[in-house]
Amino acid sequence: MESNSAYKRFVEWCDRNSVAGKYSENVMLAYFEQNSKIWKSSTLWVHFSMIKAMLNVENNQDIIVAVMGILCASRREELCQMSLNNIEDLGNTLVVNIPDSKTRTFTVITESYIDLYRKYLTLRPAHVNHQRLFIKYTSNKCTIQPVGINLFGKMPTDIARFLKLPNSELYTGHCFRRTSASLLADSGANLCTIKRHGGWKSSSVAEGYLEDSLENKKRIVEAS
Template sequence: MSEQHAEEQANTADVLPERSKKAYLTVYEAYTTWKSKEKITYTSEPVLLAYFKELSNVYKPSSLYWHFSLLKTTLPVQENVNIEDYYELQAFLKDKSEGFEAKKTLTFNSDNIKDFLANAPDEDYLPTKVALILGVLGPCLSIEMYQMKMGDLQDLGTALLVNLQVSRTKQYRKFIISHPFYEICSKYISGRMDNPDAYLFQHYRKGHYINQRIGISKFIRMGRDVAKFLNFDNFEQYSGHSFRSSAANIIVDADGNISSKPSAPARELVSTYTNSSSNSSNSIVQMSASNETSEVDESENVEQSKTDESLNFDIYTRPRITFTNCHNITININIITTKSNKTEIN
């Protein structure tokens, strides 16, 4: 690699997103390799049109647009070429995409998830079970689970607090894993919490850890592994994205019961643990719902709640709350730190 080329690559790297920098540089390198092969020393619209016509023999229309997007960012820095006004090239991409239907990510329903978590043997599938739980409850991306470390978890004794850095925004979000999912995750992290810098996902075979980090490609295959265990004929069409995508169709209530999300406006409150403070013994979750038809499950010995009334209960024995016949309902969750162990719902 020449000095000039190395300097250009370094300048490009400075303006690229850290998470996808490698992808940008790989796409640009592929383009420059093609130019060298064709003995072309410059970039123009006819040159790129010829390049994308070759790519169209290999890639789907969605992938062609992806290559175009990445080159649109790298070429101005590397070669001082702006391709935003290459309308003939964009017309070619648009023509290629006509009639193309991108495959939707296949998802798991509540019965599939319960079946896998209950019946898949831990000695072979424990890391996959934990990834499924994080993907649905998080909901976490494969890259987020790949980067997750032991220090991102806090064992509360009966629940696991996950403090996750969102890969795109670099901000943190918190969520709780409670019974019965806590028991599965607790088994996987047992004995490893004393090393906060260690990566969460290590290989686990025949009931023993292997001192080897699980690679990103393994996360992408986990959806297929779950579908294969469940004897799906189309198991090869599932991927790591299937976990997070399944979260949109799943409800996990306060007792850890999994069910499919109803199509009606009514929604069951997932968990009062969400976004709770890392110090659970001092956490209070304050919620308000401006709807007169809100009702509380009386089987939990809590009186029916009207608007602006408060309910107090221990954070570990919170009642299940169901909102029915709701229209234009707004739920606000605020974190308040107190010295008591009570959760207040307004």
Template structure:
């Protein structure tokens, strides 16, 4: 329906009425719900809260370049509350280490602006995003890469992948930048290896940050500004409700 209405706008003709079509969809959705069909429920990624991240990190071989990359991707994506597209868009130049931690420049397409996200040192070295990014940058520098994408393709032999070609023509990012699908596959694969049940995607990191931050008592304003959510974001409010489910349960004490 959205596509049809958009094409009508482009053709500069009156928009079609969708009230009847929406009623049909509402009825279909209700029938699915009454039948207990899983299709009636929204498909949400499970939130990667700190305990989940720890379990995922334990299955990585962080002595390898791929392990360092995957650890940095998970911890930085979580600490910056990035969407998966924002994470893969990061360049080496976007990450600056300061005495207090990392200052990460993230472009947030939803709000159409750059944000500077402060990422402090973690108390535990194994789950510290600052140390994880530093380890990755050091390993990449040893491999001859000091600029360009932060998260790059790595071959099964542990080397930064060469540019891809098909029939002699370059395909993908010539600098080896990972795609959003590739990062999502990495997160899913690591979660599966760690024996985690549920639906784990690249968005699990962003949801996990919001859920854990709310459980720790952080305010809506601080969480929203840190993660680049628009004011009054319905998605953020939904994450916070999940975080409040137990910590601010109205049944407690009644």
């Protein structure tokens, strides 16, 4: 994602259109319906994930973990196991160490995402007796109960259904990780970078993302 957040673009769109009740479902649907003419489905999905994540904190809505999932190419079990000890706040950078991985470390430098992380921490009850990062949000407050692995797996389906994407049930917990790799491939990353990003030992998976890359397909057409 580029440095200007999807959330900021959404707010600016609301301001330009003098939209009242900016965060209602109908407003978001109108925003994505307009952009569906110029964005492909995967792009809509990514932008919705980022916007929804910001809205969750700023408007006391249910917590969506798309930022960590997409930026860090996380599996659902990694999101489930992620703890406060896995993230180091260095001021203008977050260093994220993926649980049970000695090599997969990510840095988050986008200011809006860092602010989102800090705002989320302020909602954490003082009496939580564990270090799990993601805890459930209900009745306008966070509880002490960690988010379970099945809920992480269900989130992409809920997002796809909201966007009215076809076959929404096919959007599984793997979508965060797949979207992350696809975005990296589209940015022009090579095979070694994609393998290291996702922690894949085999080259076949990473090669698949390169072959499916939109930019790669454009280059093939231009060269033919």
